[in-house]
Every structure is written in C-alpha cells, then in structure tokens.
Amino acid sequence: MTILVTGGAGFIGSNFIESWFSLSTEKVINLDSLNYAANIEKISQFTNKYNYEFIKGDIGNEHLVKNLLKIYKPTTIINFAAETHVDTSIKNPNIFIKNNVVSFFNLINISKEYWNSLNMQCRSSFKFIQISTDEIYGSLKKTDAPFTENSPYKTNNPYSASKASANHIAQAFFTTYGFPTILTICTNNYGPYQFVEKFIPNVINSAINNQYIPIYGNGEQIRDWIYVKDHCNALIELIKYGTPGESYNIGNNNEVTNIKLAIFICDILDELSPKQCGDNYKNQIKFIHDRPGHDVRYSINANKIIKHTKWIPIESLESGMRKTIYWYLNKKQEKKF
Numbered sequence: 001m002t003i004l005v006t007g008g009a010g011f012i013g014s015n016f017i018e019s020w021f022s023l024s025t026e027k028v029i030n031l032d033s034l035n036y037a038a039n040i041e042k043i044s045q046f047t048n049k050y051n052y053e054f055i056k057g058d059i060g061n062e063h064l065v066k067n068l069l070k071i072y073k074p075t076t077i078i079n080f081a082a083e084t085h086v087d088t089s090i091k092n093p094n095i096f097i098k099n100n101v102v103s104f105f106n107l108i109n110i111s112k113e114y115w116n117s118l119n120m121q122c123r124s125s126f127k128f129i130q131i132s133t134d135e136i137y138g139s140l141k142k143t144d145a146p147f148t149e150n151s152p153y154k155t156n157n158p159y160s161a162s163k164a165s166a167n168h169i170a171q172a173f174f175t176t177y178g179f180p181t182i183l184t185i186c187t188n189n190y191g192p193y194q195f196v197e198k199f200i201p202n203v204i205n206s207a208i209n210n211q212y213i214p215i216y217g218n219g220e221q222i223r224d225w226i227y228v229k230d231h232c233n234a235l236i237e238l239i240k241y242g243t244p245g246e247s248y249n250i251g252n253n254n255e256v257t258n259i260k261l262a263i264f265i266c267d268i269l270d271e272l273s274p275k276q277c278g279d280n281y282k283n284q285i286k287f288i289h290d291r292p293g294h295d296v297r298y299s300i301n302a303n304k305i306i307k308h309t310k311w312i313p314i315e316s317l318e319s320g321m322r323k324t325i326y327w328y329l330n331k332k333q334e335k336k337f
C-alpha cells in the first residue's frame with residue numbers, strides 16, 4: 001500500500017505522517033508546494049526513511065499530479081493541501097478560490113481518471129479523503145445543538161466558502177462517478193508545529209515574547225478544540241473503516257470562549273515559566289477590533305465516527321495544552337522562535 005499525502009508539510013499533514021509512521025511501514029509520498037505555513041523542520045525527520053518520499057509541487061499542476069499517480073500508484077490519497085488562514089482569505093480571497101477550489105478540482109479530477117484506470121480489486125479498496133473544517137457549517141447560537149453531518153453548509157468567509165466548495169465537488173464526484181471520496185470535518189486543531197498566525201500559537205508566542213496578546217472583539221467567540229494527534233488518529237481510522245460517500249465530523253467536546261482559553265494558557269504559563277517580575281501573563285491580553293463576519297460559535301457532534309470506528313480522542317484540553325505549551329517553551333529555549 002502507498003498513501004499520497006498532499007499538503008503533508010503543513011501543521012496537520014506533518015503530524016498525520018508522524019502518526020502514520022508510528023503505526024505502519026507502508027510508503028508515504030508527500031506532495032507539498034511548501035508555502036509560508038509549511039514546516040521544513042518537522043518533515044525533515046522523515047527524510048531518511050526508506051518508505052518516505054517528498055515531492056515539492058502543487059496539487060494544481062496537472063502534469064505533475066498525473067505523473068506522480070502513474071509512478072507511485074497510491075492506494076489512498078489524503079488531501080490536506082489548502083490555504084488555511086481566515087484573515088488572509090478576507091484580505092485576499094482569490095488565492096483561496098484558486099488553491100482550495102480550482103487546484104483541488106485538478107487533484108480530484110486526475111485522481112478520478114487514475115482510479116478509473118485501476119483493476120476492479122484496486123478500485124474497490126481505493127479511497128480519496130478530503131480534509132475539511134467545521135467552518136463550512138457557519139456559526140451557531142449559544143443554545144443551538146452542535147453540528148451534525150446533516151447540518152446545512154452556511155459559510156461566512158472566503159476560507160470556509162472555498163472549503164465548502166471542495167466538499168461539494170468531492171460529494172458530486174462520489175454521486176456522479178462513484179469515485180470513493182470521504183469527507184472529514186474537524187473542529188479547530190492545536191498542538192506542536194502550528195504556524196504562529198493561528199490563535200493558540202499566537203497567544204503562547206506573544207505571551208512568552210513579552211508582547212501584547214491580541215483577542216478579537218470581546219473574546220466571547222466559542223471554539224471547539226481538538227489536539228492534532230487525536231485528529232490524525234481519527235483520519236487513520238477512517239482510512240481503514242470509513243465508508244466512501246460519507247462525511248464524518250471529528251471533535252472532542254472542548255468548547256471554550258477565546259478569552260477563557262487565552263487566560264487558561266496564561267495560567268499554565270505562570271506555572272511552567274513564571275515571569276521574573278512576578279507579573280501574570282494575562283495582563284498582556286489586549287482586545288482588538290473584531291474580524292468581519294466573525295463566527296460566534298462552532299461545536300461538533302462526533303457521535304458518527306465514534307460509532308463507526310474504534311476512534312476516541314485521548315487528550316483533554318488541559319493535557320493537550322500542556323504538551324503544546326511545553327513544546328513552544330522548548331523551542332524558545334532553543335532560540336528557534
């Protein structure tokens with residue numbers, strides 16, 4: 001078996017490859033264009049593995065993707081490749097549509113042609129996994145029930161609109177051509193190696209570098225957090241047991257407001273790395289102008305994946321956050337941040 005991982009140099013993709021290698025010796029081909037969010041240090045740990053190959057390239061490159069599928073003959077394709085930062089999508093939506101919709105279409109369309117060329121046995125075991133986000137469901141009111149896989153898509157920013165578009169394309173490819181797509185729809189991830197523009201690394205990084213900790217609006221937006229390795233383990237279960245044509249929510253019932261989470265992180269930092277002046281990190285928090293179209297609340301009902309696979313999330317918000325904070329503190333000590 002060979003798995004093609006696209007976007008495998010990013011935060012979740014590189015953690016996924018690490019989790020994959022901890023369970024399997026099957027070959028991984030990592031195709032990544034290495035944009036600003038890619039983490040070369042993280043993927044360099046795989047370089048010497050006999051069953052790993054890295055290819056720098058774009059999922060939108062028709063010739064490259066065609067050749068790659070012809071040469072490596074993957075049995076599974078898992079797509080993490082995307083532009084992922086909501087704020088950037090508000091400033092520059094065109095790269096999100098080009099990358100997350102048009103380039104994605106190239107990947108899935110060529111993958112479908114490749115799948116058509118396989119013999120019956122290989123066709124029936126092949127899977128194409130598209131990694132998506134709970135942001136496609138839009139925003140919940142505080143009293144609403146969590147999103148299920150049947151919740152309608154209701155996007156509020158160019159990032160989520162581009163991700164929802166890719167999901168529609170993947171679903172249409174299953175319905176129209178029988179191409180075996182699986183959609184995975186996950187809540188906010190956190191953990192080591194996340195790019196600093198995202199909420200949790202930004203809070204930790206600003207705190208330990210003595211800068212103000214920016215919180216949008218009143219900080220009352222609610223997010224549902226999952227430790228990245230729990231997400232990766234869920235994906236491995238879906239590669240094994242997921243049913244083509246289905247979508248699966250992935251989450252860990254960790255709803256918390258942004259302001260409470262920032263204070264929680266500051267409290268852990270006070271314990272693990274107290275400031276010399278005796279001050280508390282939370283005094284660095286500063287409320288800034290809110291993001292336009294800012295979703296109020298995300299919450300995921302993950303009962304379906306729990307029922308259909310052996311997956312359960314392991315890390316609590318506290319245990320996962322402590323691991324994450326330790327990692328950033330160590331990086332700071334190594335002067336890598």
Ligand SMILES: NC(=O)c1ccc[n+]([C@@H]2O[C@H](COP(=O)([O-])OP(=O)(O)OC[C@H]3O[C@@H](n4cnc5c(N)ncnc54)[C@H](O)[C@@H]3O)[C@@H](O)[C@H]2O)c1
Binds near residue numbers: 013059082186
């Ligand atoms: N981070 C989260 O909280 C979260 C939650 C749910 C779903 N997701 C989804 O998971 C996926 C991965 O997210 P992430 O946080 O690891 O993102 P990331 O921004 O850290 O990494 C994305 C990776 O994809 C690569 N890439 C981008 N466009 C590419 C292209 N056209 N061709 C090849 N490579 C390309 C980048 O170089 C980068 O290495 C995304 O699809 C995202 O929408 C993320």
